[in-house]
Amino acid sequence: MEALTGTSGLATEAGVEQPLLSVRGLTKRYPTASGGEIVACEDVSFDLYSGEVLGIVGESGSGKSTVLQCLFQDVIPTSGEAYLAPFHEGTRNIWDADRRERRRLRTHDMSMVYQNPRQGLNLMVTAGGNIAERLLAADWRKVADIRDKAGDYLSRTEVPLDRMDDFPAFFSGGMQQRVQIAKALANNPALVLLDELTTGLDVSVQAGVLDLVRDIQHRLGMTAIVVSHDLGVIRLLADRTLVMKDGHVVESGLTDQILEDPQHPYTQLLVNCVTH
């Protein structure tokens, strides 16, 4: 991990590629009713470069989803800094954004695919309408363009075009995820966040969704963070991986190295629990 030079912000050594995203010291604590505290994640730091897929693996309660929720600003961290290249050229902490800037980050620069499609989709609006909503929020205005784009992305995610005007409430889980993915990609955000993308889906359906994401990632070169407890998903999609336990990053490295030569005792345990 490259050290930030001098002032805060994205590293700006001449001739060296800047990360798309730099996270430093991300911490989120929740107060409990009895006056104590739960540490959801603590002191999480990493860099992410354009075109890369970073995996975050860990079991329930590891804090991995919290990291995404903080980045997407569904939740505001207790402390920490994150610099994203399209946001003031990486010189301002995204968590210092005002309401308008925060909305813009969520509509233009980042998108999130949730484990539960109901969180990412508006079920009262058609499949095509969901994508249109996102495009409108990202300041697209021409109706014809919007409808074309919606159709284009639905077909890329293999949602049959004749279902474009149907309501996702009546779709299968796998199809709902595909609509979510189409929606998340539709305006080409700089960063896509995928939270437990395939958890809860049947294995054969999982396979289809993963193939899709992999294919899209290769063709569009999108930058993504994939959170999963499933090592198979991480192996398939991520170039580099962070391992989280109890809110902390315990190990990070190239994905094949994490899986074949795990250093930390917890990673060794995780890797040896399941054949993958």
Next chain:
Amino acid sequence: MTEPLLSVRDIQKQITLHILDGKRVDPLRGVSFDLAPGEFLGIVGPSGAGKSSLIKCLNRTYLADGGTAIFRTAEGSTVDLLSTDERTMIRLRRTAIHYVSQFLKAPPRVPAIDVVASVIVNRGGDPDEARIRAAEVLGMLGIGPDLQSSYPSLFSGGEQQRVNVARALVDPPRLLLLDEPTSALDSENRARVLEIVRRAQANGTAMIGIFHDIEMLTQLADNVIVLEDGRVAQHGPLGEVDIPGYIEAAAAEFA
């Protein structure tokens, strides 16, 4: 004399198995050698000698605990493979160094032709040309159009190995790391692999290859290292190294 493509000094690797109460294994205890551009270096040794560990360290699949492995890139700069950042390693793996294991590890549900073509596409090549080239190499290895459009997960072990070899050689990089890539092949297919590997060599690709197959080794290697117990026991040109008896015996079993 040309500069070495790769200079390895004193590689060390220890593995601590926390899940076995901290049991420690030392696969590499100080291995050093130079590799010239276009050289084929064969690595032999008994099981557990550290052969796979060595090339996995060079590919960063294993994290070495000590030593350096200075690699000279096409642009003329040098990189220590053991300590460089992950981003550089990812780039090198895509463009300059390719690791070929015994077993094909390909994403499921991708046809064989695309598994091979993706190597070129990932380097920025044109997808259509990549597929043409992939079909050519697969054809040379006896994998015809029918199999090319099928999923390798449905293939026999030997067919999978041939897809694996095709992937390594469709657009040979500066350095190939080969870990027994022909163990499941019959003699006819081994001959085909030999042919393709020779062509890549002629085009300047350097290779470090672990072969239990004495025949492949003697056909391909310029120099040989005998690894024993994580150290170099012998290192020299093919004709001058005393290939230990147990290698020949093991080779006889596979023949």
